[in-house]
Amino acid sequence: MSITTSGPVSDETIPIQVRRANRNKSLLTPGRRAFGVINAIFLTAFALVCVLPFINVLASSLATPGELATSSFILWPRTFTLEAYQYILSTPTIFRALGVSTIVTVGGTLISLILTSLMAYALSKKHLKGRRLINFLVVFTMLFSGGMIPTFLVVKNLGLIDSLWSLIIPVAINAFNFVIMRSFFQAIPESLEESARIDGCSELGVFWRIVLPLSLASIATIGLFYAVYYWNTYQSAILYINSSEKWPIQILLRQIVIVASGMNADETSVDVVPPAQSIRMAVIFIATLPMLVVYPFVQRFFVKGALIGSVKG
Structure with a gap:
């Protein structure tokens, strides 16, 4: 058995989760979306700038003398050594x-x-x-x-x-x-x-x-x-x-x-x-x-x- 109603539906009858989702969708304007993408790219690049030096230090400590002599920046050594x-x-x-x-x-x-x-x-x-x-x-x-x-x-x-x-x-x-x-x-x-x-x-x-x-x-x-x-x-x-x-x-x-x-x-x-x-x-x-x-x-x-x-x- 189904119950149907006639007439406009008031905001009180809509669940609060649905109303919040609709409000969030209305706030996602093209400018906000573009800002989110740019912000994510900038933060990712900044995180890489912070992490890459540590990776370079670890990779250089594990690299061979020949690779250190020919490469100024190493992220993955070709041959690992623990010397x-x-x-x-x-x-x-x-x-x-x-x-x-x-x-x-x-x-x-x-x-x-x-x-x-x-x-x-x-x-x-x-x-x-x-x-x-x-x-x-x-x-x-x-x-x-x-x-x-x-x-x-x-x-x-x-x-x-x-x-x-x-x-x-x-x-x-x-x-x-x-x-x-x-x-x-x-x-x-x-x-x-x-x-x-x-x-x-x-x-x-x-x-x-x-x-x-x-x-x-x-x-x-x-x-x-x-x-x-x-x-x-x-x-x-x-x-x-x-x-x-x-x-x-x-x-x-x-x-x-x-x-x-x-x-x-x-x-x-x-x-x-x-x-x-x-x-x-x-x-x-x-x-x-x-x-x-x-x-x-x-x-x-x-x-x-x-x-x-x-x-x-």
Whole structure:
């Protein structure tokens, strides 16, 4: 049995999904379609510009010396070889340097997140006395710093020379990361914290049970910033680390490139030495790979944490 109706059909009788589809179709004008196509082409080209250098680095590190000598840009080597990686990994201290960088990165990131989050939470409270002065002093360091020599003298007087702590403590709190996290904490409604205090939470309890669970996006973003900085530690290690046993991976790989270039110039010292170009590419890839592995796990927090944390100044 079918039911027929006569007369015009009102908008209320049309399902909301159908109405939305019709509205979206009416909005797809030729100009909007053209813009979508151009936008997709531009974003695809931009993504290729970002990805192709990494592919070139990996392909060059796997290419043969003859291909590197004849080709300036390689995306797929004709013949694969692992000589560059075998040469780098044959260095007995490579794994020790990786361990040093891992310790500095993991430990430094945890310490920096703890100190930055506690400081940002305290200075996000309007009732804190001296809040404006402390915030001004922190932001002031973003524009002016003591410089290399005063910082070195401070590290030396603290007895941190030739210690892994010299790579962590002087940069434990970054002013830019602090401002982002403080702004994120300021955006959290105060009513949530007040309700927790009414239930008997202390200030640290409010921070641990209420604020931190709501700030995972910001914390993951700031943690990525800190991790990248600690992993790429280079200048601080040159200034403060004297023992080769405490070199991070960046310093050791630099030494490998220098030694490989010198050995490549004097071919009588060894039987087979990979070309310096392939070693440089392999070094770049090894130094970049850990961050490339970690980034996908925090990428979904990255944009949200960075944008929400920068809404308020």
